[in-house]
Amino acid sequence: MTKHKILAKWVKECAELCKPDRIVWIDGSEAEKERLEKEAARAGEMIKLNQKKLPGCFYHRTAKNDVARTEHLTFICTPTKEEAGPTNNWMPPKDAYKKAAEYFKGSMRGRTMYVVPFSMGPVGSPFSKIGIELTDSIYVVLNMRIMTRMGKAVLSFLEKTNGDFTRCLHGKAELDINKRLILHFPQDNTIWSVGSGYGGNVLLGKKCLSLRIGSYLGEKEGWMAEHMLIMGIEDPTGRIDYIAAAFPSACGKTNLAMLIPPQGIRRKGYRIWTVGDDIAWMRIDTDGRLWAVNPEYGLFGVAPGTNTKTNPNLMTAIQKNTIYTNVLLRKDKTVWWEGGDGPIPTDGWDWQGDKWRPGQIDENREPILGAHPNARFTVPIKNVSSITNRLEHHHGVPISAIIFGGRRARLAPLVYESFNWQHGVFVGATMASERTAAQVGKIGEVRRDPMAMLPFCGYNMNDYFRHWLAMGGKMSSPPKIFHVNWFRKDESGHFLWPGFGENLRVLEWIISRCRNEIDAEKTPIGYIPHENDIDMTGLRIPRENMHKLLNINEKDWVEEADSLDEFFASFGKKLPKELRHELAGLKKRLK
Numbered sequence: 001m002t003k004h005k006i007l008a009k010w011v012k013e014c015a016e017l018c019k020p021d022r023i024v025w026i027d028g029s030e031a032e033k034e035r036l037e038k039e040a041a042r043a044g045e046m047i048k049l050n051q052k053k054l055p056g057c058f059y060h061r062t063a064k065n066d067v068a069r070t071e072h073l074t075f076i077c078t079p080t081k082e083e084a085g086p087t088n089n090w091m092p093p094k095d096a097y098k099k100a101a102e103y104f105k106g107s108m109r110g111r112t113m114y115v116v117p118f119s120m121g122p123v124g125s126p127f128s129k130i131g132i133e134l135t136d137s138i139y140v141v142l143n144m145r146i147m148t149r150m151g152k153a154v155l156s157f158l159e160k161t162n163g164d165f166t167r168c169l170h171g172k173a174e175l176d177i178n179k180r181l182i183l184h185f186p187q188d189n190t191i192w193s194v195g196s197g198y199g200g201n202v203l204l205g206k207k208c209l210s211l212r213i214g215s216y217l218g219e220k221e222g223w224m225a226e227h228m229l230i231m232g233i234e235d236p237t238g239r240i241d242y243i244a245a246a247f248p249s250a251c252g253k254t255n256l257a258m259l260i261p262p263q264g265i266r267r268k269g270y271r272i273w274t275v276g277d278d279i280a281w282m283r284i285d286t287d288g289r290l291w292a293v294n295p296e297y298g299l300f301g302v303a304p305g306t307n308t309k310t311n312p313n314l315m316t317a318i319q320k321n322t323i324y325t326n327v328l329l330r331k332d333k334t335v336w337w338e339g340g341d342g343p344i345p346t347d348g349w350d351w352q353g354d355k356w357r358p359g360q361i362d363e364n365r366e367p368i369l370g371a372h373p374n375a376r377f378t379v380p381i382k383n384v385s386s387i388t389n390r391l392e393h394h395h396g397v398p399i400s401a402i403i404f405g406g407r408r409a410r411l412a413p414l415v416y417e418s419f420n421w422q423h424g425v426f427v428g429a430t431m432a433s434e435r436t437a438a439q440v441g442k443i444g445e446v447r448r449d450p451m452a453m454l455p456f457c458g459y460n461m462n463d464y465f466r467h468w469l470a471m472g473g474k475m476s477s478p479p480k481i482f483h484v485n486w487f488r489k490d491e492s493g494h495f496l497w498p499g500f501g502e503n504l505r506v507l508e509w510i511i512s513r514c515r516n517e518i519d520a521e522k523t524p525i526g527y528i529p530h531e532n533d534i535d536m537t538g539l540r541i542p543r544e545n546m547h548k549l550l551n552i553n554e555k556d557w558v559e560e561a562d563s564l565d566e567f568f569a570s571f572g573k574k575l576p577k578e579l580r581h582e583l584a585g586l587k588k589r590l591k
């Protein structure tokens with residue numbers, strides 16, 4: 001129980017609605033963890049993996065229809081539709097509470113309701129926000145234990161300060177997609193999630209609190225909640241520059257955040273420090289610079305495609321104390337996924353729990369996958385050997401550069417720098433990615449995803465753009481804003497840039513620009529590197545590739561600028577005039 005009267009009352013109300021048999025307050029202790037793991041294993045909710053090979057690791061399968069975030073069932077429930085804006089699903093709060101209450105009603109009979117106090121950000125930091133998640137899923141409790149700072153210390157802090165907290169109610173209910181809702185009530189500081197067991201829908205500290213509610217609070221309180229990785233690049237003199245970068249899904253945020261310096265430039269002695277791989281909370285500090293913390297405490301990464309080549313740091317990190325979800329389970333209770341390490345196993349159980357052998361095909365003659373393409377692992381961030389020593393620092397790290405990026409086969413150059421903050425906001429607001437085979441829809445089709453926040457902005461995106469613009473004016477030294485594209489292809493469809501660790505070569509240029517150490521070439525879209533300013537030592541790609549990678553095809557850019565008229569029109573009259581002004585400027589420069 002708790003001395004915090006508002007919290008006690010809210011827990012009681014939720015229990016009256018959901019009718020659990022028991023209420024358990026989570027303290028975050030090791031003994032409690034072991035108890036819950038045993039209970040989950042007994043109930044079949046989790047499987048204990050081979051403890052010799054994967055100590056502390058567990059396995060979980062979600063329901064078959066519950067394997068990814070369900071954006072069409074995710075709502076921003078503000079009093080008016082206008083507050084949710086043109087890009088969000090909206091439901092009036094009264095209707096939303098009523099509809100979800102029907103699904104929650106009595107749904108925890110025979111189950112336990114766990115009360116999980118958690119902090120996004122170091123407990124007590126000026127950045128941090130406290131949430132309480134009520135859930136009937138042990139899987140959620142154990143994941144929250146990895147993804148957040150949680151337990152007794154958080155509750156004590158909340159009681160001591162008698163502070164506010166985000167009310168997060170989660171129930172599996174029937175795990176029925178037709179009775180699933182992910183609801184955000186920004187004005188009530190409340191999140192309700194019902195009918196799902198998939199991480200992105202149910203680990204409510206992550207997308208729901210840290211991005212949707214966080215972005216709303218950020219605008220009110222003068223800070224920023226962004227879908228960005230944070231990493232530090234230490235040069236041989238020991239100076240560290242931190243960058244924050246936003247990319248849509250499937251563009252390699254997690255891999256970039258913990259890259260290993262490539263062989264060719266290893267002699268330069270750079271070291272990479274991982275601060276976060278998904279979310280950045282950023283504030284202006286007394287020095288007039290933008291400082292960032294990663295509010296999370298773990299990584300919820302995509303397994304398929306992760307291997308010792310694409311991300312050696314991560315492969316080492318996930319060998320212990322990791323929860324695997326929807327990957328292939330081998331006979332020896334180890335795990336595997338498509339695009340993972342080692343030979344393809346000869347058999348096992350697939351993510352749906354069926355016996356699996358390589359080469360099997362389904363009724364549509366498609367291969368049956370061992371792991372779901374969105375199979376995940378949840379791993380403590382401290383397992384990553386490149387973890388920053390400033391994780392618990394209350395003021396975070398100072399950001400030198402903000403980087404936006406997307407997957408563009410021909411348009412965007414490898415890297416360019418915006419002319420100034422306002423132009424950089426335009427670059428972020430218009431960023432886009434081409435669909436890959438992993439997404440439903442026409443391959444190559446361009447999907448615009450402003451600041452990679454389209455599914456995560458908890459209020460009107462026009463006001464979000466306005467907030468970005470205003471933040472620039474409040475900083476005496478704002479970060480420089482860049483755009484990168486690791487995915488440019490040549491005429492025959494081959495990638496021009498090797499990516500992965502080699503991306504450090506581009507980051508090196510970005511940092512030199514931030515330090516005003518080198519000049520650059522001015523083009524209609526921004527500043528690009530002089531060809532020789534990207535260090536290509538030891539990189540065995542034709543020199544002319546750099547020329548192609550930095551080429552700006554004005555005809556393509558004119559088309560791009562024209563397509564932005566339609567995109568901007570979709571935001572209506574509230575779109576900040578500064579963005580229209582930037583578009584007009586781009587068109588003029590292209591003429």
Ligand code: OXD
Pocket residue numbers: 069200249278300
């Ligand atoms: C995402 C994630 O969906 O980080 O963006 O899981």
Ligand code: MN
Pocket residue numbers: 227278
């Ligand atoms: Mn993400």
